[in-house]
Amino acid sequence: MVKQSIKAPAKINLSLDVLGKRSDGYHEVKMVMTQVDLSDRLDMEPREDGLIHVEMSEGSLPADSRNLAHQAAVLLKQHGGTKMGASIYIYKNIPVAAGLAGGSSDAAAALRGLNELWKLGLSLSELAELGAELGSDVPFCVHGGTALATGRGECIEKIPEPPSCWVVLAKPPVGVSTGDIYKRMRTEDISSTSADTMSAAVRDYNYNAICRSLHNALEQVTLPMYPEIRQIKERMRASGVDAALMSGSGPTVFGLVKKEAKLHRVYNALRGFCDQVYAVRLLGEKQP
Ligand SMILES: C[C@@](CO)(OP(=O)(O)O)[C@H](O)COP(=O)(O)OP(=O)(O)OC[C@H]1O[C@@H](n2ccc(N)nc2=O)[C@H](O)[C@@H]1O
Numbered sequence: 220m221v222k223q224s225i226k227a228p229a230k231i232n233l234s235l236d237v238l239g240k241r242s243d244g245y246h247e248v249k250m251v252m253t254q255v256d257l258s259d260r261l262d263m264e265p266r267e268d269g270l271i272h273v274e275m276s277e278g279s280l281p282a283d284s285r286n287l288a289h290q291a292a293v294l295l296k297q298h299g300g301t302k303m304g305a306s307i308y309i310y311k312n313i314p315v316a317a318g319l320a321g322g323s324s325d326a327a328a329a330l331r332g333l334n335e336l337w338k339l340g341l342s343l344s345e346l347a348e349l350g351a352e353l354g355s356d357v358p359f360c361v362h363g364g365t366a367l368a369t370g371r372g373e374c375i376e377k378i379p380e381p382p383s384c385w386v387v388l389a390k391p392p393v394g395v396s397t398g399d400i401y402k403r404m405r406t407e408d409i410s411s412t413s414a415d416t417m418s419a420a421v422r423d424y425n426y427n428a429i430c431r432s433l434h435n436a437l438e439q440v441t442l443p444m445y446p447e448i449r450q451i452k453e454r455m456r457a458s459g460v461d462a463a464l465m466s467g468s469g470p471t472v473f474g475l476v477k478k479e480a481k482l483h484r485v486y487n488a489l490r491g492f493c494d495q496v497y498a499v500r501l502l503g504e505k506q507p
């Protein structure tokens with residue numbers, strides 16, 4: 220039996236501008252997104268009986284039709300008109316509801332993997348278009364790498380990879396609802412945007428400019444609601460990261476660190492403060 224084993228990496232938002240509220244209930248955004256090497260893994264096998272069956276290593280998450288990878292498989296099956304089914308096993312490493320797009324990345328990995336297994340021959344753009352039906356972050360996860368995302372997040376323009384660095388991720392034990400954070404966003408308070416500056420810094424391969432340009436408009440909503448996120452940011456800065464920012468709607472904070480010699484100090488400072496801390500690399504960067 221042919222099997223597929225495929226990685227589903229987490230994302231961080233190097234910059235996130237909210238440009239306004241749309242008539243469809245979503246917000247117009249402009250974001251620079253990139254992937255890090257903290258990944259779930261999806262093992263997939265085709266099934267002759269046509270059923271979609273998902274199992275998760277993480278018992279607290281639904282494996283039924285509420286699971287984004289399950290939804291992706293059903294959508295692709297309908298779109299591709301195949302009689303085949305699939306068994307999907309998800310090894311979960313990415314913290315859930317963290318602002319790291321773990322669910323979206325699982326959905327994207329299911330689309331890419333099943334497209335191969337079922338020999339549907341869809342292009343990445345076609346898979347991304349399908350993925351947009353599941354969530355705004357899914358198209359980015361289908362393409363992967365580093366990108367400028369516009370619209371509600373589903374319009375993807377690939378940009379070059381940023382310079383290599385360490386990324387320390389720290390997630391406080393709070394649950395944040397993305398929809399709730401967007402709903403509370405006061406777009407009239409927006410005073411500055413950052414995506415163009417960040418995109419230029421990435422294209423220039425300029426690490427210091429990337430650090431200076433980190434910006435997330437959703438911080439103005441999430442930080443006052445959860446003081447522990449601000450504390451993590453402050454602790455990261457005090458421990459010597461080059462720059463720190465909340466990812467997406469939160470609550471995970473990421474810190475960028477160029478020098479490996481600093482990494483242990485940052486990691487240990489955070490570990491004493493919060494349980495879920497990861498030291499990872501940006502994915503796809505040129506090796507130094
Ligand atoms: C904030 C971001 C930044 O990358 O990531 P996360 O924090 O979720 O990782 C994304 O914009 C999240 O994308 P995603 O998590 O796919 O959101 P969706 O499922 O499409 O939408 C969830 C809800 O958020 C709101 N929403 C989402 C995207 C957007 N551009 N405007 C919105 O107002 C809508 O109310 C929607 O019902």
Ligand SMILES: Nc1ncnc2c1ncn2[C@@H]1O[C@H](COP(=O)(O)OP(=O)(O)O)[C@@H](O)[C@H]1O
Binds near residue numbers: 287318321326
């Ligand atoms: N495969 C999956 N992995 C993680 N969460 C999932 C998955 N499928 C559905 N979900 C649901 O999606 C929601 C958001 O999860 P996630 O993608 O981890 O958040 P975020 O976009 O904030 O990083 C959670 O409430 C979770 O129950």
